[in-house]
Amino acid sequence: MRYKRFGKTNVNLSIFSLGTMRCLASESVFNNTLETGISLGINHLETARGYGKSEQFLGHFLQQQTLVSREELYITTKLTPTPDAELMAQWIDESLERLKLDYIDCVAIHGINTWEHLQWITRPNGCFLPLQRALHQRKIRHIGFSTHGSLELILAAIETDLFEFINLHYYYFFQRNEPAIALAAQKDMGIFIISPGDKGGLLFTPSTLLQELCSPLSPLELSYRFLLSDQRITTLSAGMSEAKEFNSIISMFEGNNRLTPEESKKLNQLEEHLNTVLTTEKCSQCYQCLPCPESINIPEILRLRNLAVAYDMNNYGQYRYGMLENAGHWFPGNKGHRCTDCGECLPRCPENLEIPKLLNDTHQRLKGTTRRRLWE
Template sequence: MRYRRFGKTNLNLSVFSLGTMRYLASEENARQTVYQAVLQGVNHLETARGYGKSEQYLGAAIKAGLPKTRSQLYITSKIAPIDADSMQRSIDESLAHLGLDYIDCLALHGINTWEHLKLIQQPGCMQAVQQAVVDGRVRHVGFSTHAPLEIILAAINTDLFEFVNLHYYYFFQHNAAAIALAAQKDMGVFIISPADKGGLLYTPPQKLQALCQPFSPLELNYRFLLSNPRITTLSMGAANVTELTAPLSVSDRTAALTPQEIAVLQRLERNQKDTLGSDRCSQCYECLPCPETINIPEVLRLRNLAVACDMTEYSKYRYGMFENAGHWFPGMKANRCTECGDCLPRCPEQLNIPTLLQDTHNRLSGREGRRLWD
């Protein structure tokens, strides 16, 4: 296991963190998963008030005894931005669930809209958080986000936070500017869900497997992230002990990408260009805003992956979240397009966006999705 400084917190975190959203089959399963992760070098455990019984289960695992002492472990919990009294109460409830007298890191959970950003800049929520820092219940403060890039950049620029949890993967690099800004401000960077949201890479389609040879798609994505020194740690949301194996097998491979790895990534890029041809969306985001609030770049990103890499199951999974996950995954489905044409002159590639949107809906519509804790 390798360790990296978590920005200005000065905590030295393992490059893989155990996210505890999915280990809830039972308290015993949670205990075994946490124990094995810590035994294999993980020193950062992450939970949230909104993850069912996650805090209680993590607290029980800590109480049962782990291979590291409390001072060798770093615990993060996340609480949605709320009023001052509710925030004070929630912090105390989290500590009680965890059986701890302090948590190392508190993330404001889901700074996803301009309204959320406005809320944390008003008296109340942040005053309560800062009071918890003063009295020692919380040691470091950051935020987690599923927001559009411009909101993430604005949140970083408030200078209220020491770290950020965000989405960024090989197949979704739009948030690179947020990582660069966070690094400039010496903030820790925690990558959310690289295996799942990063492409359902633990069950890759055959074509993607072939394109990534001699590596697995999951291994290649982990290496893409671990090779970036601006990134501190990656979440591994293991549901059980078995799911620790794949990420921890690369936990010591943090050096720059090898020539062979670079060649495979270039192969993936060529494949997209060759397969999609003039229908490839390059993710410039110039088409936004859409009058029907369709997240055009994300819809067309999912089409890119489904067509070029046979990542249809992943693309259906994510597409099904539109209109079902609120501010966690905003945007209307592609069939809401009225063919108004507003986006067409803004597209530098002159894509026939309305046609591509309808094609994407035809390919990917089906089951509706929900966030795990909705």
């Protein structure tokens, strides 16, 4: 296992972290998954107050495990932003109690997703104050944040200089947040990429076409290599549902070196294939179509269409599209069938896309079934 400095925290984390949201089928599955991960060299375990029994299971596990000392493990938990500062203080103590720890290495504000969330944190007597107090009391060691918000909001949160690390969505198939990667690295923040196998494209179960395009690497391996070769990134979340899933990534544990010529060639071929298949219907994700008067998440819908048409990533598209209108600020915006053909987006599109037509087409392709976030 390779280890990297987690920005200004100066903690050395394994290049893969173990998220504990997906291995909650039972406490025995949870324990077996964590034991396997730690035995393979993973030293960073991530949970959240909102992940069902995850904190409780992790607390039991930490008390009984004998693989490594407490000082050799780094624990992150996440607490949602709140307008009630004293509630945040209460949550910190409750997490410590559930985790059965004297201190938590890293606490992230879980989901700075709206401008209001950021105001709750930065205003006088806001919910950041109890986190600072806990930091001074040595109940926690480092403070960061996770986000599903807009790029503009993410950059603003980084610019507050309140945080030592960021948990961020950034993948080969979603590179919108690259400027946030750049700014966080400039400020020496630790950068933790969350859910690259799942929200990065359902890459544990890729389409046959995507497998063929990425061969001899798997789509999961190629996506991980894209991220691991970026020297700004510290660690990737490996959200395993059971221990045997580690088999798909063990070969990557030593790999955070630059892309090989073959890997670069494969990534270029993926881009060429996208351009060839979509031709004049490709959305380049400039976001100039927003705002939409019907609050339709146009860029995300057209991104999902890009992937479905070019790579047969229909399962992923249905998974993500089904969350629109069902996940609130975690995945905001309305679905494509809400389009009224008002035409406001059309003159703003530099590619002259027939956006209403493409929105309707995407809805027919991906409407599937309603989805909610996993930990709900």
